[in-house]
Amino acid sequence: MALLCDIGNSFAHFYDGVRSWREPHNRLELYRRERVCYINVKTALEEELRTFEGWTDLEPFMEIETDYRGLGADRKALCLAVEDGVVVDAGSAVTVDLMEKGRHKGGFIYPGITKMRECYGTISPILKGEMVPVRAQRLPQRTDEAVSYGILIPLVKAIESLGSPIYVTGGDGRLLADLITDGMYDGLLIFKGLEKVKERVC
């Protein structure tokens, strides 16, 4: 059985139907003789991946009904996992997409939490600091709370305004899902989408 692999800008994530694990890009070489169905958003790796004989790029086979131009392979795969609802991927960027009856209705992009923290740091040294716990129902009473709230709660409100259910994945997915009413964390969401494509292709 072929492995599934989602290659992002920072890491590659593998899934064998049971377990998932991540690898740095420079270890992909070790899998070159495996059968792997993959998607890749790191353009610098494209050429090398084509030399891996048992590897199949799923991107050309991913079809999704949408008017959106420029939907990345990873967003497509996540959306294919969901028939109805909001799909959130909280990585170095946060992508938020809306699915209705299997159709992609559009979506937006927000900076990842790490990027937002860096951004506040460039405004003023006072706004640089560790994240502190916040929740939408309690207005901040100090600068560090005001920043953590500003990083997270506007995003939460924009996500919630799109409807439900809300599926959340990605490195900061757990943190974010905890703040979202009816937010459900699913670390394997992208593989559920890729699985559907693989069934037709690999």
Place this chain on the structure above:
Amino acid sequence: MALLCDIGNSFAHFYDGVRSWREPHNRLELYRRERVCYINVKTALEEELRTFEGWTDLEPFMEIETDYRGLGADRKALCLAVEDGVVVDAGSAVTVDLMEKGRHKGGFIYPGITKMRECYGTISPILKGEMVPVRAQRLPQRTDEAVSYGILIPLVKAIESLGSPIYVTGGDGRLLADLITDGMYDGLLIFKGLEKVKERVC
């Protein structure tokens, strides 16, 4: 009659009761013989300002009922202008504060629109670009829309969730007020707050 002056990180804004105008910091010297009631958040200017004889710093006289620690002089002045409602100052940072019956209930900080655009640029060159018109009711269908929506709409949703009326001021205030249901732009809001303090002091 004394002038009012709000000295921010980029410019100083003056108000004579009728007109308002801005000056770069290096032109403040020209006003040293005027009678001026001011607030200043640019710490590097503090010492020089103390040598201006007719100038009175209003900060020590600004009293506002709040549990918030570290509320800047400019935020205090804006809040003093409003008895009930949400106060938004869209500058190099965006501050959002809630007032209820003259009491400050808390608030949060969001990066200014220029800072947010820079932030997206550091994630990927694809996310760098001009702002395009967006509105909350229409989900983006292209990358540039997805970014402009991400910069503005989460902030709009977080502001709207705090209640109304919503008073908006600052350099990007007009743009933001247009997107907020019941958002009212008021370029002189801070001077309305300072006026109240001045009446007691200068």
